[in-house]
Amino acid sequence: MSKSSPRRPFGGKSNGTITVIEAKVHRSSARNARLAFILTAVIVGLLAAVVAASYMHPILALFLGALIGVPLGGLVWVLVRIWPVLRLLWWWTPEIGVTTFLGTGWVQLANHTPMPVTFAVVALVVGVPAAVPVTRRVLVAWTWCFVVRHRLRVCFAQFIIANQSGSLPLILWARPTPVGERVWVYLRPGLSLADLEGRLDRIAVACHASTALIERASDGNAAYLRFDIKRREVLTAQVGSPLVDVIDPATPATDRPTPAVPTALDLPDVDIPTVTLPAQKKPPATANGSKPAASSSTPEDDISDWI
Amino acid sequence: MTTATAPTAGVPVGPGLSMFDPIFVGIDEFGHPVYITLAYRNLLAGGEPGGGKSGLLNCIAAHAALSVDSRLVLLDGKLVELGQWEDCADAFIGPDITEALAVLKRLQLVMNNRYAWLRAHGRRKLTAADGLSVITVLVDEIAFYSATVGTKQEQEEFVALLRDLVARGRAAGIPVVAATQRPSFDIIPTSLRDLFGYRAAFRCTTPNSSNIVLGHGWAEQGYTATDIAPSNQGAAYLIAEGGIPRRIKVAYLTDGQIAGIADYAAWIRRPRPLPALVPDLTRLDLGAAA
Secondary structure, eight states, X not given: OTTHHHHTTTTOOSXXXXXXXXXXXXXXXXXXXXXXXXXXXXXXXXXXXXXXHTTSOHHHHHHHHHHHHHHHHHHHHHHHHTHHHHHHHHHTHHHHHHHHHHHHHHXXXXXXXXXXXXHHHHHHHHHHHHHSHXXXXXXXXXXXXXXXXXXXXXXXXXXXXXXTTOOOOEEEEEEXXXXXXXXXXXXXXXXXXXXXXXXXXXXXXXXXXSEEEEEEXXXXXXXXXXXXXEOSOOTTSOOOOTHHHHSOTTOOOOOOOOOOOOOOOSGGGSOOOOOOOOGGGHHHHHOSTHHHHHHTTTTHHHHHHHO | OOOOOOOTTOOOOXXXXXXXXXXXXXXXXXXXXXXXXXXXXXXXXXXSTTSSHHHHHHHHHHHHHHBTTEEEEEXXXXXXXXXXXXXXXXXXXXXXXXXXXXXHHHHHHHHHHHHHHHHHTTOSSOOGGGOOOEEEEEEESHHIIIIISSOHHHHHHHHHHHHHHHHHTTTTTOOEEEEESOOOTTTSOHHHHTTOOEEEEOOOSSHHHHHHHHOTXXXXXXXXXXXXXXXXXXXXXXXXXXXXXXXXXXXXXXXHHHHHHHHHHHHHHOOOOOOSSSOOTTSOTHHHHO
């Protein structure tokens, strides 16, 4: 319990060294737990005592209040201390649920049916979705959604920690898109959209994706973001225009006067032209002060583009 | 009640599109159609040669040609990119900056008249109910007019006129769609480039070029047209209504399809070329369509 609390807020399991922030967080976790214990015990105890005072002697009521408040405070203390573990369990809930479900299903099936039937059922349950392209793609896409949520959490835990308590952004739901996944994230204090935009390439790498884009998901709340993870290019096919179907194919072609067909379509057919340079070349030679102005035009290129 | 058979060679009826309708330009990464409403907007397309800029221009030209309340003014230094729309365009300018200047001046006059008309009616912008046509100005290879042909004065005049159209034409129903490969300041003055509200960046070779088209800072946020594969023609980043670049694939019209739409548009529009003397662009062209 106490071992997991310092490492979980960062997800940095492999780091053997304990940094200052980790120690700080560990301390803050212990302090939070103590505070929660005291607050809960006092408030619940007092409340219980006040209520109990209407039925018994106040001193007895106080004892009763303490009897109720202290265990409840202890419960809260435990909850706060194991909160990192609970959070970890919460993060992996879908996976745990699916694994439990599949395992139970397999055991039940194996216990209640003969071997050939078991294998037939498994072959059907696994084989049919895998064989039908549509269901296979849907399954793979949703699997990627789960993967990406974990990968994003790794991103936030490994290299986007921004506040002192090391709290991670809330990674909300994810859903597949034709190009990859879209994940909604609610930032905690300490991060902003601009911070994340500087790390798009690293986020893409962490998510095993091609590129990543981040947009605001809400006009009124800067903390609510949308991550677009792209892992494939879909806009490769040719797109037709619906206007083609609007027109009448039996349209009489407009009779155009045949234009004079140009000749001299190859290089030898064209005479050598007499190139005369414009007479504007003289002024720069005379003007002494215009030299720096002329030379500054090239390096100015990129700057002026933005002006 | 008797029913009469429809005449076989009847009057063709337009498909009922309007320039105030959203224009279909392609699909986005989620397979959703992408529409832009161009009536009050200007669009700048940039990107390397063969990226698909002309595809976008042809898409818009096709919609404009099939719209009842639309007039097309085409400026195409290459003649072939928009050349197939010549029959349904009210003005088609090839590589001739004098003609380009003339038509831009006429457009400026029309714009002034329209603003005077709007003022007289106590209004601020043209709507679909006004019955006035939206004059879509399509410029392919804007660099040809602003930096290649003509004298320095002519080029500056072209840029000044176009800037005026882009700056003021919005509410008067004169949208400008311009395409060029790299709209850096030596091709188009930044004062003109920054006026374009909608941007489409086709494949670019450097993030810098992508930023020039889309606007400063988008490449740093991950929206850079360099990540479009060279073989993926027509893929682009589009900044339109949402304000955030969207990866789109522009709908592609083959030469045959363009010819078909152009013929049909010419058929239903019965085009009248611009009268030489009196600018008549403000009149609704319903008489000609009947």
